Amino acid sequence: MFIYFRDLSFNNLTGPLPRFPSKIFNIVGNPSICPTGSEPPCHGITLMPMSMTLNTSETALPSGRRKSHNFALALSSSIGCIGMLILGFGLFLWMRQRKKQQKFFDVKDGHHEEISLGNLKRFQLRELQIATNNFSSKNLLGKGGFGNVYKGYLLDGTAVAVKRLKDGSAIGGERQFQTEVEMISLAVHRNLLRLYGFCMTATEKLLVYPYMSNGSVASRLKAKPVLDWVTRKQIALGAARGLLYLHEQCDPKIIHRDVKAANILLDDYCEAVVGDFGLAKLLDHQDSHVTTAVRGTVGHIAPEYLSTGQSSEKTDVFGFGVLLLELTTGQTALEFGKAANQKGAMLDWVKKLHQEKRLDLLIDKDLKSHCDLIELEEMVQVALLCTQYLPSYRPKMSEVVRMLEGDGLVERWEASQRAEASKNKSQELILSERYSDLTNDSLLLIQAIELSGPR
Template identity: 40%
Template sequence: MAPPATSTGGTLPELTNRTPFLGLKLYVLLLIAVLIVIATVILILVCVRRSRSSKKRKMRVKHSSGAIPLVSKEIVEVNTLELKIDEEVEIEIEESASAESPNIGWGRWYSLKELENATEGFAEVNVIGEGGYGIVYKGILMDGSVVAVKNLLNNKGQAEKEFKVEVEAIGKVKHKNLVGLVGYCAEGAQRMLVYEYVDNGTLEQWLHGDVGPVSPLPWDIRMKIAVGTAKGLAYLHEGLEPKVVHRDVKSSNILLDKKWNAKVSDFGLAKLLGSEKSYVTTRVMGTFGYVSPEYASTGMLNEGSDVYSFGILLMELITGRSPIDYSRPPGEMNLVDWFKVMVASRRGDELVDPLIDIQPYPRSLKRALLVCLRCIDLDVNKRPKMGQIVHMLEADDFPFRSEHRTNREKDPVHSKAAVSSKILYPTRHVEPADKSSWR
């Protein structure tokens, strides 16, 4: 028997016909199937959108969490720079994290109780440095390691500012001529920084302290200190992005270890400077006698300001004099003015610290004097970079020594003296400077 014809003349069942599935009509089943497909698509889209939103919220929380921003408000001059900071070394500080994770990012989180125990309750007997920034204590941690703990004074929020600046400037930096920042403590209003302990005092103490009739710093050691300091500053200026301008290079901020290796310290005044910026304009800070004239007069700061300060430091190493000394005669109070006059008068050999018992070779002295003069050039663009200064100071002395001895050998008396001196002092500069070479 043939199937009944549809209204259109076809043989397919009508949509209104009932189906075996729950007795529902065909069009109802089709409608249900379409709704299920639409609902499934909508559900998938909603899940994808929620997943993306969740990821964005997590990223925002990650970059905004913590008490210390990546670039603090203090460094407003470089807030438009796109700082290339690796996510692996982001600084995230939360007080609640101290109990859960003792190691956060680049450094160790120390509790206030740990540092109190290490310094015997911040005992006065453990004080190794003191200034307007705060007090530095020697501390011994539970594992026996020796550290220096700087307790920043909270003068109108200055502790918070210096804390942020130092963490930003050198928190991730490792260099043999920079004091290493081991960790930090931030509990309540307390802000402390924990450094590696450098066990031989400061350059200022060895140059200007009561060291006796003969300086414990001979010429070669002084040049070693100068080269080490220059290498540390060169790394800050040329090895980092953004570069770091120290802004307070001086003898009291150069720490020395037992082998007379120099380590630049105290980055509380440091500024960050991106490669596309030639300078930043900021409030003039630093130490009188070391501050470059263009920075003092305009507030325009760049790495050339550190170069000028290094030039003063090198003068200090050569002469043993402070940058400003009011106990000197009027013409000698200002080290720079006196230095320039002496060099112009070809009396450079008289600039050498009289406490140095063995005078430097004339050529070695001349090179050091030349570096000084180039560093303090009033035209900041003519000053050398710190990397160039390192090369200038490390120039090999051997050709100069050979030439010097050859000239001495022309005089039998001087030749015998030279041989005797060589036997007595085989590793030091033993011959006095030849004054005639300055004329």
């Protein structure tokens, strides 16, 4: 039988301390007892401890060491408790964040293979139907080749723009849709339209964006008050920076393929925000697996894209050049083409006025005299550089941004003019040689006719 505590106090015990089957015992009041039994006769020794702890292999710890041992135990226990609290709090935050994180899955995939989309919110279809009053025509903000856009208000009062994509039930589009949405969600820049969230069902695909209070550049060019020249320059620079991010700073690279005034939106401060990027590729895959289908707007489509169906970042540069002309003239390329009753007339007209140094006829009439003609010519030069026929001659968007900021335009324009002059000279030489050959052939023909005539 093992006794944990034994009290032997005040019993006038002497001699060596016996071994008892107990861990702790009290020996106070027994001044003649020896602590371990290994000492010589210990009569007269006064012992101070009130209690002792027995161990079959160790002697009792001295008071100082026992205190240090207890302190170490208390300290380690405290550190362990604090560590457990921190670990528990961290686990709680992780679980909370994971719960907030939305998951995106293919509606036709039975195993629901999930792709994480960060902070994008997944909206329920019913939620967006309520927000837009069941996609009422009264809430229609605009129509495009990729779908209609509706204004709506979420339950918390947040104003949003809901893009309802066409062909939402197209076979094979779900995986491409999730890939494109994930790509768009990763492209974050102050001059790119931010994606709030999405909704996907078997028949619907919707994207939710923040509402842009000043609408598109196309709509503001027709509205009052008129956009002043300084604001138009800021819009051009902001749109260029957004495209620069898509082309050269975003991974993977994104080609817009429909750069125009209607796809450049304006926030509360009229700062340019590029919208609809990445959707051209998405819709091409939904409509057909043929990747050469041309998407875009008449007057903005680069010639190589129109003829071959092959797009690159230089097709966006071409569209941006036309956008600069829209900002300058106050007319869209399509409107000007209809007025002139021919396609591509805007570029021809601008080139002609620039050669004749009559750019004052180019400026938007609503601006009247509130425009710097030197800055006007610089913007027109950038536009003409961007809309050159050969893609290799067009600048990159990084170069366009620098030129709009006033760096490198003079050198680039002079180099372009020298190349144009050299090309014209080569064409004249070729025409001259052809004319010379034709003349010689005509003389031979005449001689042949004369020889074959009557003698």
